[in-house]
Amino acid sequence: MSTASKAPARPARGNGAMASAAAGATGDLWRQELVVATDMMSALFESFEALREMQARTAREAAAFHQSASRRLAQAAPADAISLEAEVGKFDLEQGARYWMEMSSIALQSQVKLGQCAMRMLGTRAVNPLQSAFDVWQSPFSASLD
Secondary structure, X not given: OOOOOOOOOOOOOOOHHHHHHHHHHHHHHHHHHHHHHHHHHHHHHHHXXXXXXXXXXXXXHHHHHHHHHHHHHHHOOHHHHHHHXXXXXXXXXXXXXXXXXXXXXXXXXXXXXXXXXXXXXXXXXXXOOOOOXXXXXXXXXXXXXX
């Protein structure tokens, strides 16, 4: 039986330090992207929670008002019933407008937070939270045109 000797393992070609640095940079980039993506999901879920809280508050206020209006209508004279119905209509219109304004505000705040996360991923400057969502999304494009 012949004994074949194993050839010694050949050292890897290239610079080991460079390969290690490249792997570290790639690993760090992946980690940074994961942090930003997780921040974006957090911002999105916070806006869902804010919307839910606003909807619950609005529903409680509307239910209380309509219950009160129903009791008053049941006891009102016919002439007073018309003014109470006008009051209910006014409340519904005002509350509807307020509801949509608050919903739009929450959505805009969510867009700004998501825009800040996106800007961080792109490595640009921090975004002023008072900027409109349109400005946040447009800023990288307008900067490249200058």
